[in-house]
Amino acid sequence: MSADTVSVTGWGRTAPTTARLVRPRSYEEVADAVRACGARGGIARGLGRAYGDAAQNAGGSVLDMTSLDRIRAIDAEAGVVVCDAGVSLHRLMEVLLPLGWFVPVTPGTRYVTVGGAIGADIHGKNHHVSGSFSRHVAALDLLTADGTVHTVKRGEPLFDATAGGMGLTGVILSATVELLPVQTSLMSVDTERATDLDDLMARLTATDHRYRYSVAWIDLLARGAAMGRSVLTRGDHAPLDALPVRARRAPLTFRPGQLPAAPAFVPEGLLGKATVGLFNELWYRKAPRARRGELQKISTFFHPLDGVPHWNRIYGRSGFVQYQFVLGYGKEEALRRIVGRISQRGCPSFLAVLKRFGDGDPGWLSFPMPGWTLALDIPATMPGLGSFLDELDEEVAAADGRIYLAKDSRLRPELLGAMYPRLGQFRALREELDPRGVFTSDLSRRLSL
């Protein structure tokens, strides 16, 4: 098992800390690595797509799980896959799409591991229909602090603590995931523009139930009457008969394209108000006012940024902050206020998306709740950003909303309890299961999870 002392950050490239990175290649090696963790503990890490410090552990161990990448069994009849925690959703798509199956939930990138997907209890554009990723996990194998492996089934308390538990209940070794049947590897997509925030919310509320996948890109730099103008892209997997005749011969091919990677060095401040404002203007104008049934590749519809490897470098060495919150239905006034403040402030965000969530998920620290979620990215060097986001946190907390831990790198710890009412339960279980704090991350230190 190789081990190096390396500097580790999340996808946002802020707050680097140094840890011993170990790469276990088998379940036994994971157990050995956990036993050898030492006083500063260890945490599992997948492909490092959490934006903040969730998969960092200063002075301790970080377990790189990506070598545990075996797909153990596929039931092509029932649509169930059993795989190691280090298998990426990209790999699952490569293997499963030709068999007519798709992952139950995919976030904005395919490069997340199954273990990470459960640990952060990720959601996708289909949350309003399908819920979070862990809802489709029938069982998982969890290595806990005492070195034993537990098979944990959906519905058990340990499962609900682990789903969204940010890796702090133990190391997920493998999982049984239930899949979605598809006839083709293409998406049938409807695109429309919304002229402002109210128009957007009205459109999403009225017709979201007709689509399996729904999301809106929102221009947060637009001000005044255009505030909250957006492009809605909603759709479903295309049925076979929607394909042109020639394409029907190989309907399940999966060939995501890839552009050259972002350069390793990008000057600071490339993404300012002017450049992002221009991008947003073009992006909005480019979108059709209304288009129905356009066929798009899975990678185009779900994972446009995966086309540029290391796209997170474009923010320069200071990195960027992702801010994602959810506000319950009925709190639209607070949402309008927050969007107004962001647009007034001129946060140069070109990846902002708004989405409606469905029912909340059972994970104790799962993020989704029925309501509106807004995600945006901001260069970390923006002056006064820290206090500005603190003010937004106050608004979110006052409206009984919450912040997504998988994206967080800066939340004030005092607010966490109000946002996650089951936090006490989570802490109690961790106290019992892992009294010495073997599983520790920079996130858990920062927020006293």
Place this chain on the structure above:
Amino acid sequence: MKDAFGTPQSLLILGGTSEIALATARRLVARRTRTVWLAGRPSPALEAAAEQLRDLGADARTVAFDALDSESHEETLGKVFTEGDIDMVLLAFGVLGDQERDEDEPLSAVRVAQTNYTGAVSSGLVCANALKRQGHGSLVVLSSVAGERARRANFIYGSSKAGLDAFAQGLGDALHGSGVHVMVVRPGFVRSKMTAGMKEAPLATTPEAVAEAIEAGLRRRAETVWVPGALRLVMSALRHVPRPVFRKLPV
């Protein structure tokens, strides 16, 4: 842990009555800092400073620390680190001395050198090693423009700061990749009790401005911070002025 903007949750100040350090602490407490350790010689001023930070909501504690007693640094500072992670150490102690008197009394000049340089070497290394074990943290060292080029008017103080500055730069390079970030702060003339009654130099600044520059430097993970920023240009010009001319400059 520090957040995405480099703001620490816990802070250890060496030289707990330094005005620059306390201005920095007030600023950071207003953001994220909850635990503040003030290390310094026990005095009513040190306790008052802790009390003031407590009023701002911080959990402020004092610890007896003498820069001149290098032997004790390992023990006194080591104890602080056993109580929990320290995200940022601010090395802020230092004495200005009295140039005229010090030239006549070599032993008092040595005190300046020992406080500003030797004391910083021992306490700086103790803290650096503790931060290294944590795998994270910032060591912020208050240097001075006076160390950039020794001047006739205060070369005893200036040479001690030059030593400190070189030490901190080297330490920063040694710690590169260890997760520990070393930031050298070079303020110009700072209006404070240390400089009370002295003739102000051009580009004079305040403890609050230095605190603001430190916060911004943490955000950028800067290695060198000049306060005000214009001093960087001024000093890089002054560095190249020939000796016969520099000697006569009214600075």
